Amino acid sequence: MDQFTLNLLFVGASFALYIGIAVWARAGSTSEFYAAGRGVHPVTNGMATAADWMSAASFISMAGLIAFTGYDNSSFLMGWTGGYVLLALLLAPYLRKFGKFTVSEFIGDRFYSKTARLVAVICLLVASITYVIGQMQGVGIAFGRFLEIDTTYGLLIGSCVVFAYAVFGGMKGVTYTQVAQYCVLITAYTIPAVFISLQLTGNPIPAIGMFSSTESGEPLLVKLDQIVRDLGFAEYTAAHGSTINMVLFTLSLMIGTAGLPHVIMRFFTVPKVSDARWSAGWTLVFIALLYLTAPAVGSMARLNISELMWPNGTSGEAVSVEQIESAPEYAWMATWQKTGLLDWEDKNGDGKIQYYNDANEELQAKAAANGWEGNELTKFNRDILVLANPEIASLPGWVIGLVAAGGLAAALSTAAGLLLAISSAVSHDLLKGQLTPNMSEKSELMAARLSMAAAIVVAVLLGLNPPGFAAQTVALAFGLAAASIFPALMMGIFSTRINNAGAVAGMLAGLTVTLVYIFLHKGWFFIPDTNLYTDADPLLGPIKSTSFGAIGAAVNFAVAYVVSGQTKETPQHIKDLVESVRIPRGAGAAVDGH
Amino acid sequence: MADQTTNATTDVGEEASAYWSTNIRIIKICLVIWALVSFGFGIVFRPLLTSIPVGGTDLGFWFAQQGSILVFLALIFFYALRMNKLDREHGVDEE
Numbered sequence: 130m131d132q133f134t135l136n137l138l139f140v141g142a143s144f145a146l147y148i149g150i151a152v153w154a155r156a157g158s159t160s161e162f163y164a165a166g167r168g169v170h171p172v173t174n175g176m177a178t179a180a181d182w183m184s185a186a187s188f189i190s191m192a193g194l195i196a197f198t199g200y201d202n203s204s205f206l207m208g209w210t211g212g213y214v215l216l217a218l219l220l221a222p223y224l225r226k227f228g229k230f231t232v233s234e235f236i237g238d239r240f241y242s243k244t245a246r247l248v249a250v251i252c253l254l255v256a257s258i259t260y261v262i263g264q265m266q267g268v269g270i271a272f273g274r275f276l277e278i279d280t281t282y283g284l285l286i287g288s289c290v291v292f293a294y295a296v297f298g299g300m301k302g303v304t305y306t307q308v309a310q311y312c313v314l315i316t317a318y319t320i321p322a323v324f325i326s327l328q329l330t331g332n333p334i335p336a337i338g339m340f341s342s343t344e345s346g347e348p349l350l351v352k353l354d355q356i357v358r359d360l361g362f363a364e365y366t367a368a369h370g371s372t373i374n375m376v377l378f379t380l381s382l383m384i385g386t387a388g389l390p391h392v393i394m395r396f397f398t399v400p401k402v403s404d405a406r407w408s409a410g411w412t413l414v415f416i417a418l419l420y421l422t423a424p425a426v427g428s429m430a431r432l433n434i435s436e437l438m439w440p441n442g443t444s445g446e447a448v449s450v451e452q453i454e455s456a457p458e459y460a461w462m463a464t465w466q467k468t469g470l471l472d473w474e475d476k477n478g479d480g481k482i483q484y485y486n487d488a489n490e491e492l493q494a495k496a497a498a499n500g501w502e503g504n505e506l507t508k509f510n511r512d513i514l515v516l517a518n519p520e521i522a523s524l525p526g527w528v529i530g531l532v533a534a535g536g537l538a539a540a541l542s543t544a545a546g547l548l549l550a551i552s553s554a555v556s557h558d559l560l561k562g563q564l565t566p567n568m569s570e571k572s573e574l575m576a577a578r579l580s581m582a583a584a585i586v587v588a589v590l591l592g593l594n595p596p597g598f599a600a601q602t603v604a605l606a607f608g609l610a611a612a613s614i615f616p617a618l619m620m621g622i623f624s625t626r627i628n629n630a631g632a633v634a635g636m637l638a639g640l641t642v643t644l645v646y647i648f649l650h651k652g653w654f655f656i657p658d659t660n661l662y663t664d665a666d667p668l669l670g671p672i673k674s675t676s677f678g679a680i681g682a683a684v685n686f687a688v689a690y691v692v693s694g695q696t697k698e699t700p701q702h703i704k705d706l707v708e709s710v711r712i713p714r715g716a717g718a719a720v721d722g723h
Numbered sequence: 724m725a726d727q728t729t730n731a732t733t734d735v736g737e738e739a740s741a742y743w744s745t746n747i748r749i750i751k752i753c754l755v756i757w758a759l760v761s762f763g764f765g766i767v768f769r770p771l772l773t774s775i776p777v778g779g780t781d782l783g784f785w786f787a788q789q790g791s792i793l794v795f796l797a798l799i800f801f802y803a804l805r806m807n808k809l810d811r812e813h814g815v816d817e818e
Contacts, residue, residue: 203787207761210792214757217799218750222806336789340778348779366780368769375766383761401817403810406803413799417792424788711743712815 132464132526136275139530140537143313147294147541150306171404175411177304178395180311182412183419184260184543185267188314189536190600193514195427199357199365203424204379205600208607210413210420211379212386215615217409220387221396223622225405226709226716230397232390232614233558239621241703242629243563248636250558252613253390255640256606257551258587260389262655263602264547265291265585265592267540270512270599273468275533280468281593287540288589295545296578304398307546310538315418317535321519321528322422325429328522335425353428356435359443361489365428371671378604381678385607388615391543391550402713430518437521438484438506447481447505461520470510471517477502511598548581555580596651597675604675605647612639612681620689622711625704627689630696635689643681650674742813749805753798761791 130138187209195202227235233253237246265284268291273283319335326338330349342348353365363369386392395412396405437458438448453459453473465471473482477500484506485492496502516536519528556576561568568576595602613636620627620635627635650667651674652659664673672680709715764772769783777785810816 200784200787203765203784206788207765207791210795211757211761214753214795214798218753218802340780340785342779350779350784352779354779366784372766376762379761379766403803403807403817406799406806410796410799410803413796417796420792421789708739711746712739713810713817714815716817 130526132529133275133277135526135530136533139527139534140275143534143538144290146309146313147306147538150309151294153305171399171408172411173304173308174395174399174404174408175413176311176415177307178392178408178412179415180307180314180538180542181395181546182392182543183314183416183539184603185264185271185536185540186600186603187416187419187423188318188539189267189270189515190263190512190598190603192423192426192430192518193511194598194600195424196431196514197509197511199363199428199431200368201370201375204375204382205604206420206424208379208382209386210416212383213409213413213416215383215387216392216396217406217413219619220393220615220622221405221409222402222713223710224393224618225396225399226402226711226713228397228716230394231553231558232393232618233554234562236617236621236632237558237562239703239706240617240627240629240632241700242633245617245629245633245636246558247563248633249614249617250554252609252636252640253554254551255644256385256388256610256613257390257547257554258584259609260603260606261544261547261551261584261588262591262595263599263606264540264544265588266595266599266602267512267536268544269592270468270470270510271516271533271536271540273470274465274513274516275537277464277467280470283468284589284592288585291541291544291548292582292585294541295548295581307542310542311415314535314538314542315415317531317538318419318426318515319422321522321524321532322426322429324524324528325433325518325522326425329429329432335429336421339425339428349432350428353432353435356432356439356443360435360439360484361486361492365431374671374673374676377672377679378676381608381611381676381682382604384611384615384682385609385678388610388613388618389607390554390610390614391546393618394550394553402716426515426518430514430521433521434509435484438482447483449481450475451480453482458523461517464520465513465517468513470508470513472508473506476505482506512600548584551584552577552580591655594655594657596655601675605651608643608647608675608678608681609640611678612643612685616682616685616689620686622707625699625707627693628696628699631689631691631693634692635685638688639681639685642684643677646677646681647674738813739815742809742815745809745813746806749802749809753802756794757798760786760794765791 191205194205224235229235229238233246233249236249237243265288268287269280269284271283272287273280276283276286322335323333326332326335329343330338330341332338332341339349343352350366357363357365396408399405399408439445440448453462462471462473475482479500482505483501485496485504487493487496487504516532519532556573560576561573596605616639617632617636620632646668648654650660650662650664662668667673764783765787769781769787772782775782807816
């Protein structure tokens with residue numbers, strides 16, 4: 130059986146499983162559509178949240194970004210897990226006690242203001258749509274690879290599948306499907322990593338293998354540092370970027386994690402307040418299984434790729450064009466070339482492909498001496514690394530098929546969760562909460578589905594010209610959530626002083642400065658070539674657009690505090706509401722806010 | 724549960740505020756550790772940890788890519804256990 134059929138088989142079988150579960154657990158009422166009737170056990174909820182959370186960015190993109198940058202991209206690892214500490218300590222139990230369906234309902238009630246609720250909905254929509262763009266990129270790459278077509282077509286086909294899938298059921302269908310998706314994606318991520326770790330270090334646990342020695346007795350990371358240095362790249366384990374930027378970037382990802390609606394919504398679906406605390410812990414257990422493996426995948430793949438391009442060592446001859454075209458261990462290069470995400474060119478016509486950093490002066494001297502005319506591995510999109518990894522390591526065909534299915538599971542589960550958050554924001558908060566309160570349940574569900582369709586069209590249009598690699602696009606969404614939603618939620622619980630005017634002014638200020646900073650660097654509305662600055666030379670010293678969310682959050686806190694001090698005090702019944710949210714007792718089933 | 728007496732409201736109020744200030748204290752301790760392992764050991768203080776080798780690199784690198792995640796996990800489970808106990812101590816648990 131050839132690889133294409135094998136991929137199709139794995140992907141087809143996993144899809145059949147998800148659709149089967151979605152049909153079996155189909156949502157009937159609005160309450161089931163949004164919050165699964167609150168009958169979900171913390172472990173089940175944790176697993177589903179982990180699948181919801183770990184998207185194309187975590188599965189497909191993150192290890193690739195770490196592989197090509199090394200230590201400097203540790204921010205993704207710390208940021209996307211550290212946010213759960215904030216979520217578990219500062220938000221989850223209180224929002225569960227409050228007992229409504231959506232994040233903006235909490236903000237509307239706590240800040241006794243329809244305007245606050247409307248502003249929250251706008252913040253949620255901006256962050257979620259940016260997030261969906263990143264997901265669609267991942268979907269495009271995964272479909273492009275396994276159907277062996279250009280990523281643009283992959284994106285179009287993928288978006289139809291995502292839409293059909295998300296429209297099927299609400300949260301209930303999605304919860305059980307996501308449990309299945311978690312199992313598929315974690316198996317798909319771990320198995321190749323275990324194989325590769327065994328090949329390179331003899332240790333079956335990748336997270337330990339990464340810090341072990343290779344066959345020659347030399348530690349893996351020392352060997353990797355040596356090879357990338359020889360090729361003129363930055364040392365893998367050393368810090369190169371600005372410390373301030375790394376701190377702010379990590380912080381933005383952490384705060385953003387605790388401010389994203391589709392993750393917070395999950396904690397509304399557990400039966401009790403104490404379960405909400407446990408649930409956050411279980412979620413992080415399931416996430417950590419992948420996140421502890423990811424840096425190992427990154428470093429080992431970087432080593433494998435470098436050795437494949439220089440089979441005789443960095444001082445020997447580079448790989449020949451003939452070898453790439455005929456040897457089985459290089460077959461993956463031809464397959465990935467079809468997606469348009471990998472390419473090479475024999476610039477100096479010597480029949481070999483020299484892969485090195487042609488911006489490095491030392492290497493330029495070496496290149497001149499050897500007659501090289503620039504780096505000949507001309508294109509290597511970071512987002513293909515995880516999907517190509519089993520092929521790079523020459524693993525058996527079924528592993529490759531499994532990884533294709535896992536990548537799709539990751540992208541699909543998050544895209545579906547986000548579409549659900551978007552549709553509930555539009556139909557439940559915007560239409561039913563503000564514009565047409567007398568809407569019937571049936572037309573609310575219809576509006577929910579229509580807004581999903583609109584969101585996916587926008588995401589596909591923007592996904593065709595994405596503002597960065599998938600994980601970077603997603604990082605922008607986190608910055609937006611960090612600057613707008615998280616501060617409002619936290620102040621709503623921990624301070625009775627912040628009033629309606631303060632919250633509205635804070636959210637608007639945080640969202641606006643962050644959005645403007647991102648657009649200045651990534652182009653207005655992400656339209657290419659409309660940017661005034663680049664992340665290589667940002668407006669504010671070392672602070673890149675992906676790191677600005679933490680500053681936006683600080684602006685939000687400061688503005689809310691100052692404005693609240695100048696305006697009318699919070700009324701007594703709201704102070705009582707805050708008091709009641711703080712203690713678990715009396716947490717009944719949540720009620721629909723209307 | 725405890726008998727409801729006439730001054731139950733004030734008792735409940737005092738109990739709730741004692742509960743809340745203990746909670747805030749636990750949160751602060753946890754967040755200090757949270758920041759120390761990630762921003763501290765993983766990033767800012769990494770140059771100070773270069774003398775401690777871990778598998779071909781240094782302790783700071785290990786904290787940035789592995790250690791901080793493990794500490795985060797421990798923190799969340801510690802908080803859940805501690806708070807569920809605190810809920811019962813102050814009689815504010817969900818039965």
